[in-house]
Amino acid sequence: MTLVELLVVIVIMSILVAAVLPGIQPALEDRKIREASRQVNAYFAKARARAAEIDRPVAVVFERVAAGRNDSYQIFLAESPQMYTGDTLGATAAVSTVAGWSGAAWQTKVSFAPNTLITVAKQPGESIVCKPGDLIRFDYRGRWYQVDSVHNPTATDIIIKSSELPPEPPPVIQASPATRSMRFQIQRQPEKSGETPLQLPTGTVVDLGLSGFGSSGTEFNVGGDIPVVITFEADGTVSQVSYGDGAGNVLRGTPLAPIYFMIGRQDKVGAAQPADSNLADLNNLWVAVNPQTGLVTTSDNGFDPSGAQTLAESREFARKAEAVGGR
Numbered sequence: 001m002t003l004v005e006l007l008v009v010i011v012i013m014s015i016l017v018a019a020v021l022p023g024i025q026p027a028l029e030d031r032k033i034r035e036a037s038r039q040v041n042a043y044f045a046k047a048r049a050r051a052a053e054i055d056r057p058v059a060v061v062f063e064r065v066a067a068g069r070n071d072s073y074q075i076f077l078a079e080s081p082q083m084y085t086g087d088t089l090g091a092t093a094a095v096s097t098v099a100g101w102s103g104a105a106w107q108t109k110v111s112f113a114p115n116t117l118i119t120v121a122k123q124p125g126e127s128i129v130c131k132p133g134d135l136i137r138f139d140y141r142g143r144w145y146q147v148d149s150v151h152n153p154t155a156t157d158i159i160i161k162s163s164e165l166p167p168e169p170p171p172v173i174q175a176s177p178a179t180r181s182m183r184f185q186i187q188r189q190p191e192k193s194g195e196t197p198l199q200l201p202t203g204t205v206v207d208l209g210l211s212g213f214g215s216s217g218t219e220f221n222v223g224g225d226i227p228v229v230i231t232f233e234a235d236g237t238v239s240q241v242s243y244g245d246g247a248g249n250v251l252r253g254t255p256l257a258p259i260y261f262m263i264g265r266q267d268k269v270g271a272a273q274p275a276d277s278n279l280a281d282l283n284n285l286w287v288a289v290n291p292q293t294g295l296v297t298t299s300d301n302g303f304d305p306s307g308a309q310t311l312a313e314s315r316e317f318a319r320k321a322e323a324v325g326g327r
Helices: 003-054 311-323
Strands: 058-063 074-079 092-102 105-108 116-121 135-138 141-146 149-154 157-162 180-187 204-213 228-232 238-244 250-253 259-265 285-289 296-300
Touching: 003 058, 003 074, 003 204, 003 228, 003 259, 003 285, 003 296, 285 311, 296 311
Parallel strands: none
Antiparallel strands: 058 074, 058 228, 092 105, 092 116, 092 180, 116 157, 135 141, 135 180, 149 157, 204 259, 228 238, 238 250, 259 285, 285 296
């Protein structure tokens, strides 16, 4: 083959590649979306299996790319530490009601109120690790109470405030003025494990701006840098979801409705025009978690060929797909 013939072949091949590549590119992008949804689905399953293995809560953490962003392509696994019952045998907590605190000043309240002061005594050298969002219960039985805030008035005590106790006297409080020493358990929140995080395929993300609860919730569509955390119990159910409120506060609660995550393209997150958003791209996928069963399903995004469906319509389509088996 002469040099001229070789150059002719190269030119023809270049023309063919240029003609075929635009048709291949969308297929490659669609494949990335499917792979990303498969990875997210499998990661949820991994968290459930790990929670059952260690018999403690395990969470999936969706980190935002940056503060104020609603795209997440790096996902972490987090595990709850062992239950804390004190560093010494027979450690107790003193429980009483309060009106609240201002700085280091606490006022004991004689009448019962929904705020409860829990003083956990420490021995010299002890370091009790407790933070808002942790759970505490007494005498190894009864309901768990969520910790709202933590205060350290002295070197020998920490004070925990919980607003979840009912206005009536809780079972741990018998009389007024009410203070009683009781054994306690603190179930701490999951902490990121040392395992390598899941990295979604390049260009694909979880679009938190379109993700949330139920038929049309977009609770995760907020500013700030607070991640979205889904916590699984050992029985596979979802016990808690936490996320930011856009003002720097963390919201926590037990979900009742399915939790939907939009798997889409990073360049379509927060698009100015609805037609350019991930919701309008019918090649994108939903990954949904049923909080009562822990079942995770993957389903198509919507049904309208024009891509003009609403968020509620798209999730309804995904819900029906889940009812017949999903993916």
